[in-house]
Amino acid sequence: MTLPPKPKSRAERVPFWRYARLFRQDILSAQPERLYRAWMAEYKTPFFRSFMTNDPALIRLLLKERPRDFPKSDRVGEGLRPLLGNSVFLTNGETWERQRRIIDPAFEGGRLRETFPAMCDAAAAAAERLAAHTGREVEIEAEASHAAADIIFRTLFSLPIDHEIAARTFDAFRTYQRTQPILNLAAFLPLPRWMPRGFRRGTTSSAEEIRRLIREITDKRQQEIDAGEAPDDLATKIMTTPDPKTGACFDVDEMVDQVAIFFLAGHETSASALSWALYLMALYPEWQDRVAAEAQALVPRDFGSLSKLRVTRDVFRETLRLYPAVPMRVREATRGEVFRNRRVPKGAQLVISPWHLHRHNRLWENPDGFDPDRWQTDNGKTCARDAYIPFSAGARVCPGAGFALLEGVLMLAMLLKDLRVELTSHPAPVPVAHLTVRSRDGIWLRVVRR
Structure with missing residues (x-):
């Protein structure tokens, strides 16, 4: 049976300079094959020690049992701070707790139902755009990015993607996404604050442009709130929710940081997932047919009909x-600390890798295979509880996890209800990690009518 694409692993031992170069090119292929079966692995650099943690019990300790003892590493922020500023994705401690107290109410279950009509409008628009390519080959990552950006702008600011500012923000973000890896040079080297961070060409300028456009939208929304004319969308909800402890709301500067991460999480990650889902449907057409058949039961704007999309989910x-x-x-x-009989010094970096955990040879049956039926098996149910963290887990679980799942299932069903995607003569996509897991050379599929 054909296996989904997986990047080749590097040689077991390479010098630090070589590893840093491979890491900068692609995080996934820079790792050795043994990490797919290891419970814990150590990597020493001249400047710090790093530990990969694949043991479910250890991950549970880090994320759920003692999260305050293991805050998010500042090394992640070194690469993302030009765009995300002091957003909830990068902060720790009291600052993070205050931000979550304000943000979380916007993503509660009832609010998801309220955002559903806007999601449906964006999904219908995406299906119409994809249908315009009928009979032709299309780069599906670009289409998925467009669709995901449309959803986040409609649900966050009540703006369709063809709105001028939304379109310009989307264009700037496409530049940023392809130039900025998750971790940059400063993740390896303890650079002083005044020293350049080694950003690639276009990264800083595109981040500045994105934040300028976000500020323009946010300033306008604050004016609408002050005038009592703001639409009842996610931005309004977040900007008017006071911290229950202090009574203070986000000011515009704070909201710019949060909107940046909402756009990253609500657009970039969703586009990644949707792109790979469509590719897998082309690779496994029997599953695509099952999704399309199930999608016939989807009633436009009927939130309850989503419960019937079990296969799609x-x-x-x-x-x-x-x-x-x-x-x-x-x-x-x-x-x-002492983990698995290894001494972990203060300041050590603890890497939790969903990429390796989700394909771990000792945990999953057929770990590299595509098998949606696994979720109904005993092994699948066990792994879903202990070894499946696409949105993290514990206190720092993504507040928009439910939003993302709803969006992904809805979009996949709407796109495949009347259309079919097929493989082309282009080579199979090679997964690489930029801001998210994307294909090195894009994902090309042919679109046809059912």
Whole structure:
């Protein structure tokens, strides 16, 4: 049986300079094959020690049992701060807790139902755009990015993607996404604050442009709120929610940081997942037919009809297992520890890799295969609980996890209801990690009518 694409692993031992170069090119292929079966692995650099943690019990300790002892590493922020500023994705401690108290209410279950009509409008628009390519080959990542950006702008600011500012933000973000890896040079070297961070050409300028456009939208929304004329969307909800402890809301500067991560999480990660889901449907047409058949039961704008999309949901879950949008997360030890008989010093980097955890040879049956039926098996149910973290877990689980699942299932069903995607003569896509897991040379599919 054909296996989904997986990047080749590097040689077992390489010098640090070679590893740093490979890491900068692509995080996934820079790792050795043994990580797919290891419970814990150590990597020493001249400047710090790093530990990969694939043991479910250890991951549970880091994320759920003692999250305060293992805050998010600042090394992640070194690469993303030009865009994300002091957003909830990068902060720790009291600052992070305050941000979550304000943000979380916007993504509660009832609010998802309220955003559903806007999602449906964006999905219908995406299906119409894709149908315009009938009979032709199309680069599906670009289409998925367009669709995901449309959803986040409609649900966050009540703006369709063809709105001038939305379109310009989307264009700037496409430039940023292809130039900025998850971790940059400063993740390896303890550089002083005044020293350049080694950003690639276009990264800083595109980040500045994105933030300028976000500020323009946010300033306008604050004026609408002050005048009592703001639409009841996610931005308004977040900007008018006071911290229950202090009574203070986000000011515009703080909201710009949060909108940046909402756009990253709500657009970039969703586009990654949808792109790979569509490719897998072309690779496994029998599953595509099952999704399309199920999609016939979807009633436009009827939130309840989503419950009937069980196959589509399992296909999307399997896509996130094989291609988690954020392939690695980094925590830092605030004190010395002993894990699996290894001494972990204070300041050590603890890498949690959904990419390796989701394909771990000792945990999953047929770990590299595409099998949406696995979620109904005993092994699949066990792994879903212990070894499946596409949105992280514990206190720092993504607040928009439910939003993302709803969006992905809806979009996949709407796109395949009347259309079929097929493989082309282009080579199979090679997964690489930019901001998220994307294809090195894009994903080309042919679109035909059912």
